[in-house]
Amino acid sequence: MKRAVVLFSGGLDSTACLYWAKREYDEVIMLTANYGSNEEKVTNRVAEFFSKELGVPLKIVRLDFLEEFSKLRGTTLVGGETPTVTAQELEETGRAKETAKSVWVPARNVVLIATAASLLDALGGGDIIAGFNAEEGSTFPDNTREFVERMNEMLRYGTMAEVRVVAPLIDLDKRGIAKLLKELNAKYEYSNSCYMPRGFTPDGKPVHCGRCESCVRRHRGLMEGIGEDRTVYEVEPEL
Numbered sequence: 001m002k003r004a005v006v007l008f009s010g011g012l013d014s015t016a017c018l019y020w021a022k023r024e025y026d027e028v029i030m031l032t033a034n035y036g037s038n039e040e041k042v043t044n045r046v047a048e049f050f051s052k053e054l055g056v057p058l059k060i061v062r063l064d065f066l067e068e069f070s071k072l073r074g075t076t077l078v079g080g081e082t083p084t085v086t087a088q089e090l091e092e093t094g095r096a097k098e099t100a101k102s103v104w105v106p107a108r109n110v111v112l113i114a115t116a117a118s119l120l121d122a123l124g125g126g127d128i129i130a131g132f133n134a135e136e137g138s139t140f141p142d143n144t145r146e147f148v149e150r151m152n153e154m155l156r157y158g159t160m161a162e163v164r165v166v167a168p169l170i171d172l173d174k175r176g177i178a179k180l181l182k183e184l185n186a187k188y189e190y191s192n193s194c195y196m197p198r199g200f201t202p203d204g205k206p207v208h209c210g211r212c213e214s215c216v217r218r219h220r221g222l223m224e225g226i227g228e229d230r231t232v233y234e235v236e237p238e239l
Contacts, residue, residue, distance in 0.1 A: 013131030174221020
């Protein structure tokens with residue numbers, strides 16, 4: 001039996017991974033981590049929606065130490081105001097790296113993989129499905145193929161069961177991810193990419209600010225990838 005734990009943060013990438021894993025694996029578990037981020041309550045509600053929608057069990061784990069360390073570092077994702085960007089600024093390498101540093105949660109993907117690996121080690125093994133992709137890999141080193149390879153090398157020695165990281169989106173940008181979401185018939189409008197979400201519509205769709213980097217990347221990827229964006233924005237991002 002093929003088992004997978006999907007690292008689910010609520011955005012386009014992890015939503016695509018969830019639908020993909022549901023198609024490819026016999027048993028799927030969603031794993032969502034809480035560490036005091038600005039969007040935490042929205043993320044949890046989104047996770048609960050997709051858990052019910054796809055019939056996939058959900059585990060939410062509380063990582064208080066990661067909240068403490070994030071505040072120590074000063075990441076804007078935890079109790080801060082995240083920077084706003086334009087689509088043009090996304091193409092500026094210096095600006096993209098500056099924004100990435102602002103929202104960096106210390107060693108988050110290392111911690112999340114270790115958490116999922118512990119669960120799978122206890123269950124007898126399986127794959128950790130992560131939404132690492134080419135677009136975010138250009139600014140975040142823990143979204144690259146090299147990161148996946150080195151984490152898998154570590155897991156060979158760090159678990160008694162057979163556990164590995166699988167990154168099905170590793171060669172895709174947001175446009176490619178949008179196309180995959182359409183292929184999988186995913187209800188992406190119920191996902192949340194926003195760093196500073198504005199709550200929910202009456203029918204349960206997250207309201208995105210439309211100004212943060214994540215919102216701009218989301219809108220651009222959907223419009224250029226599939227020619228539509230059913231996301232609800234407070235202010236629609238300019239392309």
